[in-house]
Amino acid sequence: MSESLQPSTAELYARHVIATYARFPLSLVRGEGAWVWDEEDRVYLDFTSGIAVNTLGHSHPALQNALATQAATLIHVSNLFLNRPQAELAARIGAMVGTPGKIFFCNSGAEANEGLYKLARKHGSGRGRHEIISLDGSFHGRTLGGIAATGQLKVKLGFGPPLDGFLNVPARLECVAQAVGARTAAVMVEPIQGEGGVRPLSADFLRALRALCDEHGILLFYDEVQCGFGRTGHWCGWHATGAPDALPDAVSWAKGIGGGFPLGAFWVREPFDDLLGPGTHGTTYGGSPLACAAAKAVFDTIEKEDLLANARERGAQLAAAAGKMPRVREVRGAGLLLGVEVQDLPPLEGEEGTVALRLTKRLIKAGLLVVPAGEQTIRLLPPLNVTASECEEAAEILHGVLADRRV
């Protein structure tokens, strides 16, 4: 118990919240831009953005106003009816992709991907094609379908038997080509793998996957839940890899699209966009007026404040700074989806966990929040409106910790 005799936030969690996350012992109470404050009023530079979600940072007035105005007008009506914000947002996302197609709105990344698995099966049904090929190191969500598609053993352990119809293969063209067979319905990839350690696929690889899928009459899906919607300094993550021409048949989004308000979506291009007809798919909350008003405000603000350019510039600034730091082996990614891979970080007394986890904990102590990814990599995911001086400050903290000055 804390001094006030009220249980602390950590105590309430320990007693009442299922411990699916090994949470950092930091209870956050408010935020502004790239900054957050904890219960003790300590301030941190937030380079997590709630894991690539808070596109506009914390408490952006445009998002506040959109939510307040829409909440006072109409929050939810279900998909039995039309609502204007959903229709307008769908049109804008369609224009963003730039190819004729249609959109389905849902609530999360895993749910958006579930829609893609169903689309693949619908497309392949009658031809015996139901299998989805995805890549080792990928992450596609925590549903049963999501963990089957995810190419990481740790998310699958304890949840067998694995769902039928999913195949994980090494991220090489010959491995994907070898895996494609009579039962294949689709290939699904993250153009830049996020959770797996920020690993961009090459433009040539994406183009070759497009050609392979065309050759076999199967669908190509991009999971842009993490790398989409401006995070890379481009609206579409596959543009950031240098292959804007490698157009997929469907794309999933979530995270940054609502700027912090839960929203997921998938887009399907013509002629596959009517495969999921009435009664084949649904979700109660998806595309509510409130969620779509939030996403429209995020869209507007990215355009008005030229945040794609800012993401590219600040990303280049951070990558250049991190690339010169001690212990750094490699900096990967695009825009403000950056992975900094560290060679080693000798443990201090009592420290446990991977290099990425130990580094993250030291950075938190020093006032910088980052996200571990894989064993040796931390992700820098500041909001798209982060400033040059905030990036300088973050780089200084990171450099200090890597040089063992600020521990």
Ligand SMILES: Cc1ncc(COP(=O)(O)O)c(C=O)c1O
């Ligand atoms: C690429 C990718 N796909 C899917 C997901 C799952 O999204 P959600 O947690 O919203 O279900 C994530 C989450 O980290 C992700 O990074």
